[in-house]
Amino acid sequence: MKYHLALLLYRLFLLINLPVLIIVLLIRSTKHKAYRQRLSERLGLVPAQVKPGGILIHAASVGEVMALKAFVEQVLTTYPNTPVTLTTFTPTGSEQVKKLFKDRVQHCYLPLDIWPCTTLFLRKLAPKAMVFMETELWPGLLSQSAGKNIPLLLINGRLSENSMKSYRKLSWLITPALQCFAAILPQSGQHRDNFLRLGADPKTCTVSGNLKYDISVTPEISSKQAELSRLMAGRKPVWIAASTHEGDEQLILQTYQKLCVNTPELLLVLVPRHPERFEKVHRLCLDAGLSVKKRSAAQILDSGDQVWLLDTLGELMAAYALSDIVTIGGTFSHIGGHNPLEPALFKKPVIVGHDMGNFAEIHQQFTREQAVIQLSAEKDTSTQLANQVQVLLDSPEQAKALGDNAYHIVQQNQGASSASVQTLTRLMANKA
Incomplete structure (x- = not known):
């Protein structure tokens, strides 16, 4: 009886607040118009x-x-x-x-x-x-x-x-x-x-x-990989900053500029987590004085392009396959991080920030098996990140060991x- 009363109150609360919930969806639609479409399905x-x-x-x-x-x-x-x-x-x-x-x-x-x-x-x-x-x-x-x-x-x-x-x-x-x-x-x-x-x-x-x-490499991923590879035109080395959030991009761009001193040919592939931020991240790249191309433009990269903005959905897995080093966004503040298993499937070395709370158990296993590099919250993040990326660029053996260890974890579980x-x-x- 107590639960039925609680459930009734819960239902009444939501019913009374239905107009508020719809308004919230409409407000969200100002940044992402899809939230005001198909509202009938929400009902x-x-x-x-x-x-x-x-x-x-x-x-x-x-x-x-x-x-x-x-x-x-x-x-x-x-x-x-x-x-x-x-x-x-x-x-x-x-x-x-x-x-x-x-x-x-x-x-x-x-x-x-x-x-x-x-x-x-x-x-x-x-x-x-x-x-x-x-x-x-x-x-x-x-x-x-x-x-x-x-x-x-x-x-x-x-x-x-x-x-x-x-x-x-x-x-x-x-x-x-x-x-x-x-x-x-x-x-x-x-x-x-x-x-x-x-x-x-x-x-x-x-x-x-x-x-x-x-997870596995599907025909769709292989097809996307071939398409991205054609557009990348053999650019190497490639550093992917994946699933970035507000604040991550500034850190990544600052780090990238440090890395360009020793490795000017480095290509940064930047992948924001949320589509509604694509344009804002594009402006950040331009404001940093970097040469940037959008993936959506479907243009082949040339040697002068520094940043490739992956402003599309469903292509991150394929992009991992073409990378040399991966940094996962959402790990530098209190977001809790994102899935490290996808780059692991392609044996890629992964660097994360101090917060992997959303994947705590997976991250613990990666740490035990020496399959990830994690940065400290106590030191300057940009300097740490630049140092670790440079170490992996300079030491292919270490990068391969990290990637192989990560791949083994995926296969075993x-x-x-x-x-x-x-x-x-x-x-x-x-x-x-």
Whole structure:
């Protein structure tokens, strides 16, 4: 009874604030116009062409879509005659779904977690099973789905200590939401312990590994690699600064100018994390007095080009293959970093800043296996970064060792996708 009251209050709060939520989306659309498009899907109005009665898989944004690729591919193979609907919550995630899967999956936005919206959504889709990822917990939608006896599966479960602090304050709402899942597959024992501490059922909570390890070089990546290689026209050496955030670019550009003193032929490939910042980063490059070309212009680089701005989506993996050294953005402040496994797949040496909180366990493994260089928060970051990049440029043997160690970690930890598909198959068979 206490939970039902809490859920009712939660639903009423969101319903009352629906106009505010729509205004927030419209405000976001001033920088990214896609946020004001397809608003009807946010309200639960699924496009008419979407077929019901299939499997629904939710990935919040770009990173989650990428991590789910191997899992989705296996689901499509296992259930060739079952509609598979992949939902996201961001426009960039939506674009990534279209790039990766085209018309092999159905796609729409997950609606706002408001009772009328989720009711319309579930009525239209009538899924046989629903799969969520990491910490995607939508109490209203989960409760409704469980009430309809729809099997619910949480894969790649992730619950950090920081998240625990927030969720504990909402345990009256989050704990019952966790208990709606028929199965929870955490990434590791530490994450499983955190789910259990928050009230997950031990019988349904089994470690499966991390989906992010299940990456491979697909034909699409190889095709993009060939296209990028043609435009790069054999430029070497190549330093990629990937998934950069506000403040990262200034650091990278300052470091690049230091490196050019000894290595003037160095090409910097700059890849901002968010598309709405592409133009701003382009201006930063120009203001720094650097020669820059945009990838979107599809122009072949010449020897005088210093910065190549990758202002496109879905090409970072292919760019990693053509790099010599990789620096991951979002690690120099309090963003928490991004996935180091993708450059590791191509045996590339990786340098990160002091904050890899979003990938703490993966980073710890990389550190143990001498597969990454991490900068200190106590010293001048630009000087450290310039020194480490120069060391790797001057020592191909050290760069190769780092890359080989990272690649070995990826190979040794694959298999979570298969385990997740097996659990999904079991849940669907039990329902049938």
